[in-house]
Amino acid sequence: MSSVIKHPGVVEEVKNDTVFVKILNVSACSSCHAKGACSAADMQEKIIEVKILGREFVKGQSVTIISSEAKGFLALFWGYLAPFLLVFISLVILTTYNIPEIKAGLLSLSALIPYYGALFLFKNKLRKKFTFDIQ
Amino acid sequence: MGLRTFKKGGVHPDENKFSANAPIQSADIPKQVSIPLGQHIGAPANAIVQKGDTVKVGQLIAEPNGFVSANIHSSVSGTVNKIDTVIDASGFKRPAVIIDVEGDEWLENIDRSADIIADVKLSKEEIVEKIKSSGIVGLGGATFPSHIKLTPPPGKKAEVLLINGVECEPYLTADHRIMLEKGEETVIGVSILMKGAGVSKAYIGIENNKPDAIAHLKNICKKYKGIEVVPLKVQYPQGGEKQLIDAVIRREVPSGALPIEVGAVVQNVGTAFAVYEAVQKNKPLFERVVTVTGKKLEKPSNFLVRIGTSTQQLIDAAGGLPQDTGKVVSGGPMMGKALSMLDIPVTKGSSGVLIFSESESKRRKMEPCIRCGKCVGVCPMGLEPYLLANQTEQKMWEQLETDSVMDCIECGSCMYTCPADRPLLDFIRLGKGTVGKIMRSRN
């Protein structure tokens, strides 16, 4: 019963069996009618790669990216929750060893560096994991 | 151990089986019949007669148009008056063959004797072919061409035949009377169907409110191998094929799949009787038993009716339309169609004609949904009717699909039970239709 997430986008480029879809990632407030008057209504363009097998897309075509909610939560985990846990746990450990808190804080923050390094190494694995489809 | 029934949901409306003790009597042959060409699920048949042709009883007058479609035979002898559109029980104008009746001349090869022929001579293939050429469709209401059910798609195999003698709809007694009066023939029909489907086991499911039929058939079945009568607890919609399969053999037909998925083939008792007549007596399907009943009706009866007879005539035969009639329904009170006028022809699918008085028939005023959850509780398919109806109103087709609207069997239990009298099924049907269209357009 896993639900899907949909996101509208526009085909930016087609290369062999990969299309690059431009999506507009908007902040929470962008749905708000006052967004013109509010700075929080940020927008960013993100380019999403989608493998297409044998389907035809042309540049400029409006498409809908689909992915499963479960994948979204997994991404959330690797992107935010895991580093949070890492920092939190290292902070707990460091403080129990009576390391001064400023040092402990800086050290546990720097735990993020190897974390992101590891993510970098697993880049390709993750790429395989997080695939999208076009409706 | 209590009686078997299906696991989920269900309601028990007042049974009101007034005509249970009225023996089947033949209705008069009308002056004119109009035989609709679409009497089955699927494409309407193609007429092969023309205006002015003379036809005999049992003569083929229309041929199937596509895979899911069925032969149609004349129910009377006479001259084809015209081929035109008439409003039939579906509520829409549909093509029909209109025949002026002259005498009652049957095709010679039909065996009109009352002898019971127990011996099944035909082979499996011949049986299926015979059923097909006789234009037999499910008489339990869905009018699905029966021969298709007997030829499972490749890779599937029928294991067991279920005979639907449940007649869970209130008021209706046609199947009940067939089981009582044509028990022997019906059981032979069942064994023919078993042979046709290539199975060695058949169950006849009958609800416990028909003890005489249960006893009678049990008695007969002693003589026939592999046929067993299963009494069931009274609970609507036990007659729904998925529910019946669940109740009798404890298998759940997966969502979106056909009974054959769990090795079952379901046929109605009326169908079994029709199969008997077709196979053993060479008689195509051109008449059926119709219950005509109602609280205020003078003589609630069960008639053997030629297809194409006007409803008006049946009502007259049952004592005429009572004064304050508000609604006339073709079929059962839970699933039948309300008729917009009375000269609508009886078709293969008409199991009954119900007469409701004005006060019985008027829907109560609908109130806001109080979210009591009763509709959820009674839905035999485990759906959430309140939600489906609401989503339809809001045109949320995608959610409707994920909430399994297509599983709804349109049994009406939800709407029956709703204290707020919400037109749940009206909306669900609309949602189902729209979602169905969307799904089809996707492939």
Place this chain on the structure above:
Amino acid sequence: MSITVIYTIVSLSALGVVAAVILYFVAQKFKVEEDPRIDEVEGMLPGANCGGCGFPGCRSFAENMVKANDISDMNCPVADSQTMAAIGHYLGFEVSAQDPKIAVIKCNGTCSNRNKTNNYDGASSCAIASSLYAGDTGCSFGCLGHGDCVDVCNFDAIYIDETTGLPVVNDNCVACGACIIACPKGIIELRKKGPKDRRIFVSCINKDKGAVAKKACNVACIGCMKCAKVCPFEAITIDNNLAYIDYNKCKLCRKCVSECPTNAIVEVNFVPKKQKEEIIAETEKPENS
């Protein structure tokens, strides 16, 4: 200058520079420079978000207009032609003026014109009633009167007239076409609004043979061809026992109106018959609306 001030300056300036560097990269990588014209165009649009243009909302329409190479087939039904012309001008296109349109109800089967043959008692919805059966009158084409069209109209432009049981379109109509999609019977059509809001059309869609249609409804089009014959501009065609007036050809001469034996042709906003002569004179003058 006290030491605090110096600390202040040093730390904040350092921070400012660091933030600048970070944000520089951010800006390098992501910040969308949205075409500012989108905002402008969106501002010019009426902002009804009705979807009548075929896009999910006014903003999306604006985006697509800005992107498009040719906007001639993009039209906001809500905006008047001046607005569209202004937008076109802004974006550097020429927009040919579109004739303003309005929804018309092509059924005149009021309670008095069309007898009921049964009482509908289901949920009040045209879609449901129409999937149930042919309808509660002898006419299986006509309006069911449950107002699905009214429900979808975002502009309060359509309402059910209690006395006739039929929907009526008023001046709020922006020709968005929502009602046309909603009507299961296909009764509503967008037609040219016409000079001075005057228009003539066949208010019937009954395709039954004449006798059947006439029996079902007093004002049904019976397909008698009289109007088609009398029309000087060949604007009227008859198909399936039903007349249709092409609004691009019709010159509003009104000859057909009086010719129709069942009064199936309706005229809107003309001065009543009595002053017929004058009006014809008037309408035949060169149009200048």
Place this chain on the structure above:
Amino acid sequence: MAKKESSFKNMVIALFVISAVASTTLGFVYEFTKEPIAQARLSKKLNAIKMVVPPFDNDPNADMYTLPVDGGEALEAYPAKMGEELVGVAIRTYTMNGFSGLVRLMVGLSPSGDITGISVLEHKETPGLGTHMSDEWFIAQFISKNPGKNNIAVKKDGGEVDAITAATISSRAFTDAVQRAYNAYKNSADAESGATVIKQDTTQLSKGGNYE
């Protein structure tokens, strides 16, 4: 005016200049308001002290000393003197038992330990309920009582104080804070026989605010 191009250099310069200007301005504003802010804080404290002790002519703030309390932050005591004579002590006391936690009071005690006045410095109690603790009638109950002799608990707990209706918790907390002040005062008086007074770093306790 033409927009500056977004080159790296321009961006850094722009932000640097803005930050520098802003911080300079702020630095001076801070310098300018430093005095008045300190003044405002002081006068608030002095007002509170004035309200709870008899008239004095010394600078209680300058004479402040702390009273240790077991298991909790030490209390600040502000002696009020008329001439050389000690007329009372204002004690900045607190309790954590308020409906929403911390309640801070200034309790005035006469040298003998009689309550001369109480003012509420800080609390987060519910408006309309716990806030009635600043009401005159409620505080008046405490005046001239001596927590050593009188039982200043609320009546429900067998004491002499009428609780605020529907705010027994706050009332109880109030009495708790008063009692704490008295106990601290008495303990130190007993221990030191009123002789030596330990001066301590003033800033330690008033760190509640964070803009120092």
Place this chain on the structure above:
Amino acid sequence: MEYIFIVIGAIFVNNIVLSQFLGICPFLGVSKKISTAAGMTGAVTFVMVIATMVTYIIQKTVLEKFGIGFMQTITFILIIAALVQLVEIILKKVSPALYQALGVFLPLITTNCAILGVAIMTIQKNYNLMQGVVFSFATAIGFGVALILFAGLREHLDMMNVPKGMKGVPIALVVAGLLAMAFMGFSGLV
């Protein structure tokens, strides 16, 4: 025990949205789908905790050390704004796939007053670093609880015929009020 009090306090008793009135904009803005609300909670948790840690360290090592506490507001806001962006850049560089997946799933996280508020409150409450981290984590969870509950209610109300004038913001605020009223039942829990 002290941590439990901080956690319960921040989630239920002094819920950041329902009783502290911070982060109202996303509360009203992102609360349309339960799954997005849940995702948003995760992202906010990370940002809030990291922001609290960084601002805490800056507060102690720079602001307090040099006696420029009054610069708190300006420093914190700049740090938080830069931090949010930094996380994005790093994610994008390090794992584009992950970054893309998040983009499809979540709206952007932007600075909101809850993040700044928590950073400032951590200092105001005199918490130490560990307490501050627990506090900001719990606050984020409290934010999430309110957001998810509210998203559920919104999804539900979308299906209802709310009277014309009440539709949208007014009913959302009334619901928030009733929710806040319900949450008052937790008062005194710590």
Place this chain on the structure above:
Amino acid sequence: MSKLLNVSPSPHVAGSYSVQKIMYGVVFALMPTLAASVYFFGFGAIIVTLVSVISCVLFEFLIQKYILKSEVKIYDGSAVLTGLILAFNLPSNLPVWIIILGAFFAIAVGKMSFGGLGQNVFNPAIAGRVFLLISFPVQMTSWPKPMGFATKYVDAITGATPLGKMKEGIMNSQSVSDIMMQLPSQIDNFLGYMGGSMGEVSAIALLLGFAYMLLRKIITWHIPVTIFATVFVFQGVLNIVDSATYAPPVFHLLTGGLMLGAIFMATDMVTSPMTHKGMVIYSIGIGVITVLIRNFGAYPEGISFAILIMNAIVPIINKYAKPKRFGEVINNG
């Protein structure tokens, strides 16, 4: 045939439930409780009930007629029920104007702002009650002693509720058993001879109503029984862990609004989940939060808050606690 036939989609018959029947069924089920509160609290109970019911119905009428300009539906009984339940949640000596304010809040904010019957997400009566409790804590927490018709409406002699005394005692570090000595016996609690809101005092009367509603199939057992069980188990565990500070579970079952809440308020169909699975989750939540608030919170009483909080979760429960679809198992397996 002169009369036209009615035509509608199937089904053509309807069951015997109706909104009115259900609502008045619940009203009837509340009658023993009303009788009990009149017996214990005299005229005050009558006045409070009348004022509450009349003002609820009146406000509903006014709002439907003049503000929403919609059909007036005060006869469906839901406003009467809201009024009745609100009254049962109030002390029997509450000033009339406060009752009217509470009724106004319940109907105007709790119900009609959402569009009326069936649309609201929070239980209106509880919303009204909590609104009053927070707004007028003084008046809302002075309960008259149950003295039958000797109880005066105004200036009644007030007495605390058993739960209130329990809380008070525990705060003063008395042990539970000591406090229990000073409280009415469990039998009194069961019969209702104790201080408290009008409708909550008599457990027996409430249980009678419960039985009636079960019999009439107005509600199912799931919600009340699960709440009772949860409270019993959770409180039981606490009691075993530390019997000096945590009262025995039976005490908690019989005192305060637990019975009233579990039987009549948590079961409000509009604001409770649709499926049995959902109802069980919902009720466990109510039970747990009630026990938490009663033992650790500022309020001696917690079920109103617990129900209100769980009301907020109902949409989420409804979304995820779907009934098991027919044919689903096989599909997945």
Place this chain on the structure above:
Amino acid sequence: MSNITTFTKGLLKENPVFVLLLGMCPTLGVTTTAFNGLGMGLATTFVLVMSNLVISLIKGGIPDKVRIPSFVVVIASFVTVVELAMQAYLPSLFESLGLFIPLIVVNCLVLGRAEAFASKNKALSSVVDGLGMGIGFSLALTILGAARELLGSGLMFGLKIFDNSFGMLVFVLAPGAFFVLGYLILIVNRINK
């Protein structure tokens, strides 16, 4: 747009609180009394006007890509000025507004006007815009505060209107803020139509 319409639109038609729904946090958080509302409103107005002025003056010198951070620095500076000044001269108001003074920095209204108006317009109209919006904001906060104060404690700007036993505490507390704002928005919507 003339300066007059620039000014008046903030009052009702584009009221930042009731119509644009900006800066909801301080709106809800500080309006326990009319006086607090007014104080917060004026503080915000000051920041708004000053930052609008400064930004419209310096906008030419700022590269587009550091626009936002620069604005933030400017705004944050004025917020700090307000903070310091209030601590010095209005300490009790400062105490009751508490956290929300520093939070003016993130008030969408301030940054929003900087972005949407001041960065595109001349100094004078930017000031007028800031003034209009600020006064609209103050007005809204004051009304909200007054309503809550009146309902919650029977007072208005601290003056007794009716006996405080009629005060409904809820309105002083968190839920009341939501209720009153919700219904006020309803009313303003009706008026604007």
